[in-house]
Amino acid sequence: MNIDAPIYLLTLLGRKNKMAQTFGSRLKRAWNAFTNRDPPGKIYYGGGYSYRPDRARMTRTSDRTIISAIYTRIAMDAAAITINHVRLDENGRYSETISSGLNSCLNLSANIDQTGRGMRFDMFLSMLDEGVIAVVPVDVELNEATGEMDIQSMRVGKVKEWYPANVRVELYNEKTGQKEEVTLPKDRVALIENPFYAVMNEPNGTIQQLTRKLHLMDVIDEQVGAGKLDLIIQLPYVVKSDTRKKQALERRQEIEDQLAGSKYGVAYTDGTERITQLNRSLENNVLKSVEYLTNMAYSQLGITPEIMNGTADDKVMTNYENRTIEPIVAAAVDEFKRKFLTKEQRDEKSESVLFFRDPFKLTPVSAVAEIADKFTRNEIMTSNEMRQAIGMKPSKDPKADELRNANISRSNEEAVRQQQIVADGKDADARMLGH
The missing domain is CATH 1.20.5 (Single alpha-helices involved in coiled-coils or other helix-helix interfaces)
Incomplete structure (x- = not known):
């Protein structure tokens, strides 16, 4: 013990x-978020806001109308497409994704406030609303020898003034928390124009006409719902002289006072007086014009009511993505490629900016098995690539990474080569054990 x-x-x-x-x-x-804080008065946090100051807000002509719903739907679908900074092979084909600042801004974190997808949504929504927007690299490391830019952060700005070689942009400054106007050279700023500018942003475009009609219909609705009785009082005497007019005004005021002071809105009149109530709305063609312009806007933008309510089939969605979404995303990608890549990178075709659309996003589950069989059988995709496309983790079997048709037996040469590889592996293991 x-x-x-x-x-x-x-x-x-x-x-x-x-x-x-x-x-x-x-x-x-x-x-700890509550205990590990500096004493008050040590840090100045800047001006505070009850709402997010850098958030994209639509203009007053488009806000609170059906136009905002259309713009938001298109911007969400465009932001769902992946944009990557890629490296190309000797034939100009996609080889791999480059881990660069530009690719990080487009997919991971654009700035301290926005993710990559949030910045893309801000970019497309502002472009549809404004017509032309500026994507400004804020924090940049410039290589003076090659001229390449390593973009650390970027933001979407509003174009205020145009100059021959420069542009004045209203941009949110995350250091001060204010929107400031800065003048920048055009070759350092991506200026993206809405491909549907003539339809959406021109003063006489379909969307602008629809916006004006919607506001006019809102004014008429406010007048109808203003609480007026619209009464005509017929007095038992001719109102021509000033004395009679004064008596008529006094009688009208008396009835108004009775209705305003009554709990249930009841008033009395003389038996010789006659009251006519105009309780019908004024006939107009505003509603028909709104319906006509809405259908025209849908057809010109390649949108259907089924796309807006989410019941469109794959054919309608494919047509919508090809006619509407692809031109919008391509306009942004081409401008990124033109402004954020050097001339040497473009001429040598070593790097580029490409967008990728998920082809299986609209595929029903019943068709996945048939598509997987055709893609692997025709040696278009490996088994692991197909598994990853449908959300499954890759298999550790080496055969799952081979681009070959598993339904066809291997030739004698392939079998001999495979046996030789296995034999060489066994010999190497034996030598290691011998040592």
Whole structure:
């Protein structure tokens, strides 16, 4: 017992020291949002807002109308398409995605406030609403030798003035929390124009006509719902002289006072007086014009009511993505390629900016098996690529990464070559065990 006691004490002391070190190290590395704060008055956080100041807001002519729903739907679908900074092979084909600042801004984090997808949505929504927007690289590391830009952050700005070689942009400054106007050279700013500018943003375009009609219909609705009675009082005497007119005004005021002061809106009149109520709305063609312009806007933009409510089939969605979404995304990608890549990168065809659309997004589950069989059988995709496309983790079997038709037996040459590879592997293992 005396021999085991020191060992027990040493073991217990070691455990206590280990626990103390672990607790102390955890305490040093711990952080709490409520307790680990600097004392008040030490840090100036800047101006505070009850709403997000850098958020994209539509113009007053498009806000609170059906136009905002159309713009938001198109911007969401365009932002769902992936845009990557890629490396090309010697034939100008996609080889791999480059881990660059531009690719990070487009897919991961565009700035301190927006993710890559959030910035893309802001870009497309502002482009549809404004007609032309500027995507400005804010934090940039410039290589003076090659002229390449390593973009660390970017934001969407509103174009205020145009100059021959420069442009004045209203841009949110995350350092001050204010929107400021800065003048920048055009070759450093991506100026993206809406391909549907003539339909959406021209003063006489279909969308602008529809917006004016919608506002006119809102004015008429406010007048109808203003609470007026629209009464005509026929008095038992001719109102021509000034005295009679004064009596008529007094009688009208008396009836108004009776209705305003009554709990249930009841008034009395003389038996010789006659009251006619105009409780019908004025006939107009505003509603028909709104319906006509809405259908025309849908047809010119390649949109259907089924796309807006989410019940469109794959054929309608394919037509919508090809006619509407593709031109919008291509306009942004071409401008990125023109402004954010050097002339050498474009001429040598070593790098580019491409967009990728998921072809299986609209595919029903019943057709996935048939598509997987055709793609793997015709050696278009490997098994692991197909598994990844449908959301499954890749298989560890080496055959799953081979681009070959698994339904066809291997030739004799392939079988011999495979056997030789297996034999070489066994010989190498035997040599390692021998040593």
